[in-house]
Amino acid sequence: MTVTDAPPAAAAVGGTVLEASGVTMRFGGLLAVNNVNLTVREGEIVGLIGPNGAGKTTFFNCLTGLYKPTSGQVRFAGVPRKAPKPPKRKRVKKAPSAAAVDAVTVAVQVPSLPKLSPLPPKPRAVVRAGMARTFQNIRLFANMTALENVMVGRYSRTSAGAITSVLRGPKFRREEAATRARAQELLDFVGLGKSTEHLARNMPYGDQRRLEIARALATDPKLILLDEPTAGMNPQETKQAMDLIFKIRDLGLSVVVIEHDMRFIFTLCDRVLCLVRGETLVEGTPGEVQSDPRVIEAYIGSGEDDDEDDDGPQDVVEEAKP
Amino acid sequence: MTDVQTETPAAPEVAVAPKANPVAWPLGLAGVVLVIVGSFLSWSYDGTILNDLSIDFFPGGLQILAIVIAVLSLVLLLAAKGPLAALGSWLDATLGLRTFGTGLVLYMALVLVAISVESEGLINVNPGGYVTLVGALLIAVSGWLLPLRQLRNMKAAKLPGWVDILAIAVLMGSLLFLAAYALGLEDAWSFILCLVFIATAATGLFRTGAMSWVAQAGQRNRKVLTLASFAVAFLFPFTQDGSDANMSIATSVLVFAATAMGLNIVVGLAGLLDLGYIAFLGSGAYVAATLSQSAFATIGWKPPFLVVVLVGALVAMLLGLVIGSPTLRVSGDYLAIVTLGFGEIFRFAMFNLDGNNGPNLTNGPNGIPGIPDLELFGFNFGAVHHPFGIELGRFSNYYFLLLILTGGVILVFSRLNNSRIGRGWVAIREDEKAAEAMGVNVFGLKLLAFAVGAFLAGLAGTIKAHQDGAVSPDQYIFLESAFLLAAIVLGGMGTIAGVLLGATILKLLPEKLRFFSEYRLLLFGITLVLMMRFRPEGLVASRRRQLEFHEDDEHLAEVVENELVEEAK
Numbered sequence: 001m002t003v004t005d006a007p008p009a010a011a012a013v014g015g016t017v018l019e020a021s022g023v024t025m026r027f028g029g030l031l032a033v034n035n036v037n038l039t040v041r042e043g044e045i046v047g048l049i050g051p052n053g054a055g056k057t058t059f060f061n062c063l064t065g066l067y068k069p070t071s072g073q074v075r076f077a078g079v080p081r082k083a084p085k086p087p088k089r090k091r092v093k094k095a096p097s098a099a100a101v102d103a104v105t106v107a108v109q110v111p112s113l114p115k116l117s118p119l120p121p122k123p124r125a126v127v128r129a130g131m132a133r134t135f136q137n138i139r140l141f142a143n144m145t146a147l148e149n150v151m152v153g154r155y156s157r158t159s160a161g162a163i164t165s166v167l168r169g170p171k172f173r174r175e176e177a178a179t180r181a182r183a184q185e186l187l188d189f190v191g192l193g194k195s196t197e198h199l200a201r202n203m204p205y206g207d208q209r210r211l212e213i214a215r216a217l218a219t220d221p222k223l224i225l226l227d228e229p230t231a232g233m234n235p236q237e238t239k240q241a242m243d244l245i246f247k248i249r250d251l252g253l254s255v256v257v258i259e260h261d262m263r264f265i266f267t268l269c270d271r272v273l274c275l276v277r278g279e280t281l282v283e284g285t286p287g288e289v290q291s292d293p294r295v296i297e298a299y300i301g302s303g304e305d306d307d308e309d310d311d312g313p314q315d316v317v318e319e320a321k322p
Numbered sequence: 323m324t325d326v327q328t329e330t331p332a333a334p335e336v337a338v339a340p341k342a343n344p345v346a347w348p349l350g351l352a353g354v355v356l357v358i359v360g361s362f363l364s365w366s367y368d369g370t371i372l373n374d375l376s377i378d379f380f381p382g383g384l385q386i387l388a389i390v391i392a393v394l395s396l397v398l399l400l401a402a403k404g405p406l407a408a409l410g411s412w413l414d415a416t417l418g419l420r421t422f423g424t425g426l427v428l429y430m431a432l433v434l435v436a437i438s439v440e441s442e443g444l445i446n447v448n449p450g451g452y453v454t455l456v457g458a459l460l461i462a463v464s465g466w467l468l469p470l471r472q473l474r475n476m477k478a479a480k481l482p483g484w485v486d487i488l489a490i491a492v493l494m495g496s497l498l499f500l501a502a503y504a505l506g507l508e509d510a511w512s513f514i515l516c517l518v519f520i521a522t523a524a525t526g527l528f529r530t531g532a533m534s535w536v537a538q539a540g541q542r543n544r545k546v547l548t549l550a551s552f553a554v555a556f557l558f559p560f561t562q563d564g565s566d567a568n569m570s571i572a573t574s575v576l577v578f579a580a581t582a583m584g585l586n587i588v589v590g591l592a593g594l595l596d597l598g599y600i601a602f603l604g605s606g607a608y609v610a611a612t613l614s615q616s617a618f619a620t621i622g623w624k625p626p627f628l629v630v631v632l633v634g635a636l637v638a639m640l641l642g643l644v645i646g647s648p649t650l651r652v653s654g655d656y657l658a659i660v661t662l663g664f665g666e667i668f669r670f671a672m673f674n675l676d677g678n679n680g681p682n683l684t685n686g687p688n689g690i691p692g693i694p695d696l697e698l699f700g701f702n703f704g705a706v707h708h709p710f711g712i713e714l715g716r717f718s719n720y721y722f723l724l725l726i727l728t729g730g731v732i733l734v735f736s737r738l739n740n741s742r743i744g745r746g747w748v749a750i751r752e753d754e755k756a757a758e759a760m761g762v763n764v765f766g767l768k769l770l771a772f773a774v775g776a777f778l779a780g781l782a783g784t785i786k787a788h789q790d791g792a793v794s795p796d797q798y799i800f801l802e803s804a805f806l807l808a809a810i811v812l813g814g815m816g817t818i819a820g821v822l823l824g825a826t827i828l829k830l831l832p833e834k835l836r837f838f839s840e841y842r843l844l845l846f847g848i849t850l851v852l853m854m855r856f857r858p859e860g861l862v863a864s865r866r867r868q869l870e871f872h873e874d875d876e877h878l879a880e881v882v883e884n885e886l887v888e889e890a891k
């Protein structure tokens with residue numbers, strides 16, 4: 001992988017990748033997400049903040065097809081659901097992800113972005129379409145090795161069926177080797193290249209988070225959703241995570257990230273959306289959001305259900321100011 | 323090699339010889355001598371029991387087994403102190419001696435019980451028996467007096483490649499010999515004693531660490547191990563002198579093992595509980611029966627057997643898909659209940675499709691008898707053949723065919739397991755939601771496991787019909803499904819060796835120990851409960867299953883991880 005250390009701010013923003021309009025999710029009497037709009041463009045890092053229970057994770061679940069929103073629509077411009085011609089599919093498979101980088105940097109190629117279309121109905125189809133995620137409470141395959149975890153992520157981009165697997169022809173072996181190589185490459189990319197054979201459950205917390213990101217990247221996404229990727233990390237690990245997210249963005253991916261760590265969000269994101277009690281409170285650039293008095297107020301106001309170990313409300317916002 | 327570096331910290335400890343009780347070693351040696359001498363003397367006054375242990379200086383089979391243990395103990399003694407000391411730094415002689423000694427005491431005690439039960443009282447025990455018992459006690463005592471020592475890591479032992487191969491060959495050879503010997507034993511006491519011997523020898527080899535080294539050797543030479551196993555299985559009929567008695571047991575073990583291995587894909591790999599699996603075997607068998615040349619066959623079409631095999635397997639698979647597609651979307655408990663119901667429905671359907679209610683397909687409770695023997699490429703499976711001048715009867719013919727089938731099922735099992743599909747199954751077992759969210763086709767993979775399992779069972783069924791010569795509904799009762807499942811749980815879910823072992827135990831013991839058949843359900847039940855409590859991963863543990871069953875065992879996770887890292891090198 002050719003990853004150049006591009007300056008964080010210089011993001012090449014392209015066409016619209018994701019467009020959620022009026023997303024509403026109701027659990028019985030509880031309105032967890034209420035009429036939220038979100039647009040994510042190519043190569044953009046969008047932050048999602050809000051006090052505990054604001055509905056951030058629920059909104060993510062709506063975006064990835066895990067929940068079917070009560071109302072509203074999510075449209076996504078990923079990989080076309082069905083490749084029109086077989087040769088094209090082959091090319092997609094063989095082309096290394098470096099091609100994705102070019103797609104971003106070469107402005108002419110931006111129109112090649114497919115049209116927005118409604119989200120496919122199943123989470124699996126959403127992954128195929130090019131959206132991947134991590135979980136707030138890490139959900140790795142605990143008894144598999146790091147490498148195997150990432151290899152599972154390749155599932156939707158490989159095709160060996162039962163008969164191929166039993167016969168073990170050259171095609172099977174080639175695909176298996178490619179899967180392994182790609183998984184190793186991704187582990188190197190997130191900085192776990194030395195932990196290939198380690199069991200996921202034995203890995204330190206920070207490594208598990210990074211492994212989850214590698215697994216999500218293995219699905220060749222256009223858009224990656226990270227649910228609190230630095231929760232429980234120490235400052236140094238948080239810094240590494242930030243660099244990693246920039247690196248991912250520089251591959252040409254769009255990123256949506258939920259975080260409680262305000263400094264992290266305001267340094268990282270091009271745009272920030274603040275949810276409170278399921279509704280959009282503010283949306284704008286980090287500068288706009290952190291200076292908005294309503295955000296500070298929201299964090300103070302929802303004090304009763306704030307976790308103790310969360311960063312305190314207003315001083316964090318204050319601190320994050322340049 | 324590079325391992326020397328990791329070795330150095332342990333090396334000084336090896337050099338420090340722990341303080342030994344001065345009498346322990348001579349005691350052990352005396353024990354070995356007594357066992358050997360005692361075994362050359364007569365054990366029993368009565369020559370008609372236990373295959374004749376009554377003649378001095380002409381040891382019977384059971385006496386030779388005792389001598390074998392004594393010789394193994396001698397090797398360990400010499401490894402603890404003496405000419406084989408080099409071996410002693412790798413092998414845990416002390417633990418091995420304790421096992422051999424204790425096992426041999428148990429063995430001899432059982433011999434004495436057997437003699438007194440079979441021929442009226444302890445009075446019939448000759449001095450040789452007591453001498454051997456004392457010898458056994460001495461070995462055990464010496465084992466318990468010898469100190470435990472710090473050992474070098476067996477895995478670091480670097481031996482030439484041919485030693486690995488030789489070890490595998492010796493192991494497999496002894497396996498073949500033991501199997502032939504144990505099956506040849508007519509009376510139950512001898513059989514039980516032989517089992518005690520096998521258990522003692524196997525446990526002893528495990529405790530010394532020799533077995534884990536052999537397992538490593540097997541890992542290093544997997545192809546050789548596989549070939550050797552099949553060679554042993556292939557050679558087995560040639561040890562039977564054309565006798566069909568044991569071959570009939572062996573063929574039923576193979577049918578059972580092949581079916582259990584198919585179910586192992588569903589249960590062990592995909593993690594789905596199927597309680598009606600026997601119905602798939604049954605549907606294959608019924609297809610073969612109705613399309614056979616039998617006078618009672620109900621369908622006029624008589625295709626060649628290769629077509630029948632395909633039809634039987636496909637019908638079973640179709641049934642699997644029909645049952646699976648609505649139920650695999652719901653949670654595990656429903657699936658168990660639905661498959662249980664399906665198994666019963668199948669049986670009732672076969673029972674009732676007799677022309678009175680609906681078409682006559684199965685002759686109802688009478689079933690379809692008189693299915694002729696197979697004839698493939700001019701080879702008649704019913705006839706006696708004489709390859710290399712060795713007589714092979716009808717069951718041996720089927721045995722070879724079933725061996726090919728079992729090999730095929732194992733191949734499908736292991737190749738699916740080590741593929742994208744196998745990884746998908748593991749991911750589903752680990753966390754179904756996360757798997758789905760990572761793009762794994764959860765429903766599709768479950769259905770696939772179900773279909774492949776049903777296909778293989780159907781295939782086995784077509785052969786079973788011809789081998790049995792008849793099909794009837796009462797062959798396919800729920801208990802059979804339960805036994806298949808028990809074989810998997812007992813042997814070790816998701817493993818090949820384990821399920822083969824489980825199937826062999828579950829099928830072989832009731833055949834050999836007739837008296838025990840009344841209690842067999844009780845005993846299996848107790849065994850399974852104990853297994854669930856103490857070793858849920860089964861006799862042969864799959865590494866992954868072991869981890870799954872011991873979620874909070876950090877030490878185990880460390881050990882497994884070290885192995886993984888080691889293997890990756």
Ligand SMILES: Nc1ncnc2c1ncn2[C@@H]1O[C@H](COP(=O)(O)OP(=O)(O)OP(=O)(O)O)[C@@H](O)[C@H]1O
Nearest residue numbers: 027030032050051052053054055056057058059136
């Ligand atoms: N499956 C569900 N059924 C019922 N209520 C739910 C469900 N999932 C979430 N909720 C409720 O919806 C609200 C929003 O929860 P959500 O997990 O989305 O919050 P969040 O913003 O991610 O909070 P946190 O910062 O603590 O992760 C909460 O009140 C929660 O209890």
Ligand SMILES: [Mg+2]
Nearest residue numbers: 056057058136
């Ligand atoms: Mg959340």
